[in-house]
Amino acid sequence: MKRSLGSRSIAYPVPVWVIGTYDREGKPNVATAAWVGICASEPPAVCVSLRKERYTHANILDRKAFTVNIPSEDYLKETDYFGLTSGFRHNKTAETGLTPVKGDLVDAPYLKEFPCVIECKLLGHTDVGSHTAFIGEILDVKMDEEMLKEDGTPDVEKLKPLVLIPGSASYYGVGKYLGKAYSVGKYCCSVT
């Protein structure tokens, strides 16, 4: 039996990413966002939705660029902190001792310590009620060498990303391997 929870922003699991930008004075800022996802393959693109009052919102419009920094479990506290605090009053990289590095391809900084960072150029944006959905073209994905398997694919057991479960405000890790995508369902029913 299903229970209605009403009209709420509950859907899960969602990623936890840290968005890197520069402000007008060139101060690097990092802000946590979970209303995010991939939104296209050609060109590769992400969609990052932010409230209009956030510091990062103006920075993205100004610089037409941002980075996605994917935390590991080792940076859980810093990641939560980057969501609790605002660049209006804080210099978050200085406070946490993490290292902002100027992007190679875009006018935005990434976090040296995070295992995977993605450089994005702003393609467009659209308002959705409380939020603006920023579409960023992925110009480059960089990953720590030791996080890659021998075949060059990401090793999620080393990367240890975070997921958020809206509705219960809880962070979880990624768990056990379940199967190969675009493959395990091939023979799931008799007609295939």
Add this chain to the structure above:
Amino acid sequence: MKRSLGSRSIAYPVPVWVIGTYDREGKPNVATAAWVGICASEPPAVCVSLRKERYTHANILDRKAFTVNIPSEDYLKETDYFGLTSGFRHNKTAETGLTPVKGDLVDAPYLKEFPCVIECKLLGHTDVGSHTAFIGEILDVKMDEEMLKEDGTPDVEKLKPLVLIPGSASYYGVGKYLGKAYSVGKYCCSVT
């Protein structure tokens, strides 16, 4: 040392959702999508990106509605199957024996067997290269009673959602609880 993987649609972890729609003849269709996420809080909204050639793409434009059906690990094979096959040639609910139920609030079907289903009304859409990003307002979230904790919040250890790791084409489960969101980072550094 970071290695560049180039311009690729690699960002992780991403959700695995099954999108429910009706076609023009009223046939229910279910299609798996991972280029998805939450995109606003007021109103609660999701962004679901689909290639233009997918069966679901035309259905959403036609009916102005879709459902998000969140699988549990128990439906891994069916979920993968719903992504491998097309509604152009398949009647996927009939083939897998899952039960499409007409939405209470929108003109789209949800899967009775999936633990969480979300009814969405199309708010708008925008093209991003290969994909169209559909913005759907969440009109209702329904969850199986036994998946809720006593305080009415989702119990992820029972819900057992799937995550996908792009770049390694692998499904994983959600793992261990790591901490309370908007809380664990409060005292992460001395200045707070």
